[in-house]
Amino acid sequence: MEFIKENCGIAGVFRHKDASEILYLSLFSLQHRGQESAGILLTDGSSVFFHRAQGLVSEIFTPEIIHSLKGNCGIGHVRYSTTGASNEKNIQPFSVEYKGKTLAIAHNGNLTNSRILRTKLEKQGSIFQTSMDSEIILHLLVRSKGSTIKEKLAHALRQLKGAFSILIFTENEIIAARDANGFRPLCIGKLDSSYVVASETCAFDLIGAQYFRDVEPGEMVIFSDNGIDSYQWAEKTKKAHCIFEFIYFARPDSYIFTKSVYLTRKNLGVNLARECDFDGDLVMPVPDSGSIAALGFAQEKKIPIEFGVIRNHYVGRTFIQPAQKIRDAGVRIKLNPVSAVVKGKDVIVVEDSIVRGTTCRNRINSLRTAGAKRIMLVISCPPIISPCYFGIDFPSTQELIASTKSIKQIKDFLGLDGLHYLSYKGMLDAMLIPGENFCTGCFTGKYPVKPDTMFNKYQWEKSHGCDS
Amino acid sequence: MEFIKENCGIAGVFRHKDASEILYLSLFSLQHRGQESAGILLTDGSSVFFHRAQGLVSEIFTPEIIHSLKGNCGIGHVRYSTTGASNEKNIQPFSVEYKGKTLAIAHNGNLTNSRILRTKLEKQGSIFQTSMDSEIILHLLVRSKGSTIKEKLAHALRQLKGAFSILIFTENEIIAARDANGFRPLCIGKLDSSYVVASETCAFDLIGAQYFRDVEPGEMVIFSDNGIDSYQWAEKTKKAHCIFEFIYFARPDSYIFTKSVYLTRKNLGVNLARECDFDGDLVMPVPDSGSIAALGFAQEKKIPIEFGVIRNHYVGRTFIQPAQKIRDAGVRIKLNPVSAVVKGKDVIVVEDSIVRGTTCRNRINSLRTAGAKRIMLVISCPPIISPCYFGIDFPSTQELIASTKSIKQIKDFLGLDGLHYLSYKGMLDAMLIPGENFCTGCFTGKYPVKPDTMFNKYQWEKSHGCDS
Amino acid sequence: MEFIKENCGIAGVFRHKDASEILYLSLFSLQHRGQESAGILLTDGSSVFFHRAQGLVSEIFTPEIIHSLKGNCGIGHVRYSTTGASNEKNIQPFSVEYKGKTLAIAHNGNLTNSRILRTKLEKQGSIFQTSMDSEIILHLLVRSKGSTIKEKLAHALRQLKGAFSILIFTENEIIAARDANGFRPLCIGKLDSSYVVASETCAFDLIGAQYFRDVEPGEMVIFSDNGIDSYQWAEKTKKAHCIFEFIYFARPDSYIFTKSVYLTRKNLGVNLARECDFDGDLVMPVPDSGSIAALGFAQEKKIPIEFGVIRNHYVGRTFIQPAQKIRDAGVRIKLNPVSAVVKGKDVIVVEDSIVRGTTCRNRINSLRTAGAKRIMLVISCPPIISPCYFGIDFPSTQELIASTKSIKQIKDFLGLDGLHYLSYKGMLDAMLIPGENFCTGCFTGKYPVKPDTMFNKYQWEKSHGCDS
């Protein structure tokens, strides 16, 4: 899997004395959901403390900083923002001053009517700091009618279209909410006598919390000194969980949408083995994303699994691209084939998905150089043919290899001796929840929510700058 | 002079190909008006580029950064913000996204009705990012009625009370404006066929521009591709230039309010000599702020001038305070007495002003240790007895030594053999413009504009954080 | 495997136009051999260029730095220095000025007579900059009799005892040499028409070089403009390759001592399976060091392999240790159990080795918390009972769990239901070269070379400082 960037992971905690540490560890667990920037914001009841910066969680949050972030209630965020120099303004949690108080939001997902909302708000006199959807939500909240935060937020959320799992921070409560379709995950845990919230349950494992339940689609859950309060702000509608969370995004040790990612992925491998008649000397995953499907595939096929490529753990984010002459280095830097394993062998490579195909082609080529005789590639999902409007940063349709090439053409482009994609039915059958509860738009082009017609043409980003 | 912090210096340029360099050099020249943070924002007509950071201009703006700031129109700012961890959000120029365009402001001065305006705006649904007055001005601008930017800005400015010299940046024009009383300076220059704007004319010297004229009190000057356009947005009223700009703030090589700072300061020294009957072996300035008045004083008195203390140019902003034992080091680090000059002598020390008196006392003490026999201190302005509401960060009235002590008590507190303050009349007579055109509130407690009653009690700052 | 720190990896290149890039990529490949500091030093024939710093290769060497390192001949080094603040002086390559030329060394291994040599040199007037063995080698070289560098170096090397794979840089040649026993690996490759040298062949894969041959024990290989010249400086003696390189240190995709690390490690797993009668629901590795032995074990046992713990790739080196209350976080940060996989199961965990046992105990505990029913641990080498004098930074004998506890006691300490170590014979049988060619001192306490009696008591380090 290559080039796919999830937008965000979010975490929250209400009234726990180790709040900054809990948020730090939670974000650390959710790092795979966004590696570009991170932030934590919390309150001790009288002041608000925050730190937001570009970089990995483990780099940004030094012990001094964690220590300086006082408080027992707060929210955090990891982000993979799209390109552009103006990223620094877009780091979350996003906060504003309102009536002498701090109001903040952490958001995972994508609104599909953001342009319409923004234009409307500007007509009413609002001015914006950032190009983030999240800022729109706060503007709507502040302008909403209603006597309670619950009513005001419900009023705001009902104006939104698209995908959003959010955490709202006021100085008195933390509110977790999900869109009506439940595109992105959001889980509640218990730690000691406090509540925690996170995009995935792997965060709970790290902090020693117990999984309690999911925030439901269309629900908001309010954590305050009055306890936990639930409110169904949207009418029940069709569920549309992102199936790609199971295929690639989520960590295998997480439960999302209440089910195990690991077991689902292994099922994908098993179904793939059943559908595909390839034979070979060994099965090998593209680590780490193809590893678990490869296990299922190998066990079902009764072909030995081998680690035919070794992943280098020291790849930093600023790795220098070597000169043209040093061929293959760009690929081998991250994944180096083990020639002692693949030389002269017929190998079946298990990969989770193909997006553009260029990285994949380089990897196949590097395997060939290492001496593999025949190379067959099996993919644990169907061809990706359509973009995502709900938070996954797929490239445009034209760049998706499967939208413009036939399976035969892809096989030739990648230089393979065999290529098999898991069928649509095979994918749905592997899931531990009914297939109709998923958004599978990237595989079918059919979306549960129609995006704003102006959605794609719209470009907010114009500034190139730096605040530091 | 000690502990006084001016709030800001501002600069702008319209349609010059070296815009980023011009703003950089201008801010560098205005560094004495604010050393805590600086920022430049400009546009090349299609994109907006900016850099804002804490630190000195020469530290923040590396050649790479200056080079990356493309464009030919822009504004810049240097700031001495008040204390608190939330400074980073308050760096100017402050910019927002509005209808797909960037709108920005650079501001020198202080509004006296900010609390009232802010509360009113929040009631209408505005949310704020910062605690800066400047943000209020943009909110008012965006909400103003009017078909042109000129009308809209005039409508906004008419709601403001207090001191403001501002630069407004839209992607098509730069607008310079001053409050109706003209508290803070703002000058227009010409460079090649372009216009530049700066708080003081010393910026024009550095970039090789010619001084053109001042932005008048109550005027806005619009620089656009239609040329330069002037509009008197406020009715004519009494002028109230800050007299302290002449006494201490402005650079001696600048002209402000159309007059030479150097010549004014020398006059202050001459008048001081005429009023005061001290005699001594030598006259010595407290460098650099007392240097020019000392020249006038010595020439008028016909007593030789000597450099009795030497200023160390390597004092950084993070200088370590030495242990108690190493006496005097804290004072001598910056100014070391020359014992070869002062030993056994009757010295007349010329200082521009006294605020709290504590630094002054340490300096007198250090001169005494170096062997001075008799020490007489003369001050080139009257006693400061009242705070400033228009942009100077004086301490509270209680901390102003002259508000609680008599001249005799101050002399004793400072350990002097003689102390003479310039008279109020002597100060006004030294000015090159009529005395009634000044705000002298810090010396009299009488202010040209009445501040908002809630002004002093109000505290916006509650967050402690860091964006980086 | 825990707490073991190899001292170094080294790399060299002679006359290749992309020399700095080649060294950079080679060091990157050898990063697992030392993560504390790295350095590159090269020459373009007229000047010498270098960069040495603390940190990971990918962090230290920015594109600008790589570009500034001009030249076509050079050497590089990655290091895991022992603790202490004076590390910065000890970064390699270590270089000196001698007769107007630069002489430098990169060294992997440990001398066992360094104290004796050092004392002798000081008596003769030598003064030392560092506490590194490597500096001694240069002093001996400079003082050696002989008309050629070959003779002088041979004379110097014959005075050394212990383990050393070294690269010597003069401005005209690169010389690769190994101690007479061949403790540490050192391989020669060919790239285009140039020679490259590296600790392991994985470096050659990355730069696209072909493995040529090993530098032999007791050999020095001189790369100069006269081509490649070999000289056997020591008499043939018993080989003593470090067997731990195969068990843990070397990368699985490398060949060292001419054999595949991957295939050797898989054999270790197979032999372990044959020796051990444990049964279970699944076999799981402790990633990544136990992964390949686990494959061999699972295949031989015909028990399915599962990834029962997931490795987090974002663990930085400055990770904050959470408060005591957040139990298990310290362990789970790096390796999180997959409860969906292990809950209620009898699991056989494959680990490469146990040193102190404390980390291992925490991991077992964390598996138990995740729901594993029975946990059996199998180790792909015998108990480690004795320190290493030849370059591996094992703890002292007392801290080695197997030197003070019986297998039964270790099992109890770790909280296991079963524990099995690979037998000494099983380990040697798994090797692809004869058992007598290895140093197995850490398993037996019998060493091929007797260390200097003062070796352990000696402490050079006294300074605490920082050059930057």
Next chain:
Amino acid sequence: MEFIKENCGIAGVFRHKDASEILYLSLFSLQHRGQESAGILLTDGSSVFFHRAQGLVSEIFTPEIIHSLKGNCGIGHVRYSTTGASNEKNIQPFSVEYKGKTLAIAHNGNLTNSRILRTKLEKQGSIFQTSMDSEIILHLLVRSKGSTIKEKLAHALRQLKGAFSILIFTENEIIAARDANGFRPLCIGKLDSSYVVASETCAFDLIGAQYFRDVEPGEMVIFSDNGIDSYQWAEKTKKAHCIFEFIYFARPDSYIFTKSVYLTRKNLGVNLARECDFDGDLVMPVPDSGSIAALGFAQEKKIPIEFGVIRNHYVGRTFIQPAQKIRDAGVRIKLNPVSAVVKGKDVIVVEDSIVRGTTCRNRINSLRTAGAKRIMLVISCPPIISPCYFGIDFPSTQELIASTKSIKQIKDFLGLDGLHYLSYKGMLDAMLIPGENFCTGCFTGKYPVKPDTMFNKYQWEKSHGCDS
């Protein structure tokens, strides 16, 4: 004065509990003697602590670092190293490990037989880390015969030729020594019951120490737990104090060679006034180096002194050179003329010296642009026609404007209406010690010590690198 770089300032302290602070403040006072790097090294009797880095004292030494430098005895150094990327190795104090102890040196001056000594040492087997003379001294010390440190050091010093004021650090004593001619200053002070040493007495002012006496030419002073011990290691010879220390280098508030720098400089101005028949409207110094001579000149001439140029205190070391178009900015950045003062006036400018003349020409030009009518320049020393071999980094003879141009030609080159240099006799008469006690080689080409013939051709510097 332009482009002249003194090599170093040194400071030491023996047995004072605030040793790190004392060295920090001393180096801070001596910052004008070297701005490129600084270092402190001290001992608490059991360990040695140090910090050395590039940058200003106030930047390098944070409170944390000062706090971490434990000990009561130590030495410090500020340096202006010559160009080249290998500067970092050359930061002082330079230290080595010898027989398990630390030996260190801080050095001000230049040896003139360094090449001969170095070659001889290398023949005996010494290897060098740096290109610094200082390293040679330590090698000689270590190899010297003698039973005491006093004898050994005397033996080493007798082999040196040229200029050196040094501090030697052993773990038990601090030794201060000067060459036989006493080229560079070195003063002893008393603080509480401890001794301190520094290049100039201004350091004593800052730490509150009392000046005690100078280290004499040819003397070494040993500070140990046995008290203070003096030893005349060289026979008495002609004194040769650097006269340029009085003219430019030393701080005006210092006493060096027992005399006041301020009073000497004022005398230079007085003598200049007596020799020169220029008349004008005002006298103005080039600040700060010409300021005191200008005072003397103006008082003697009875022409008013004015500050015709203002110095900007915010000029950092990395100031960006503006584009060609923005004329004069490069000059005005540091010194801006005050047009209100100079416009239409005949001005006499007082400068301490001229080296290349290029900076001076730009300044004269910028004064002209500001409106000065006639500009006469007077220089408070004779023409510099010859290089310095004893520690001042003058450019080569060819680059010294006075070595290739007549006074008339220099006047024309600088664009002046008048130019007068102080006569040689006028300079000597201004001194407070007899003229024969000075080295005046830069004005006469006659040197008290003949430099090594190879001195100028020799280039040790070949490496370009960076340790960090």
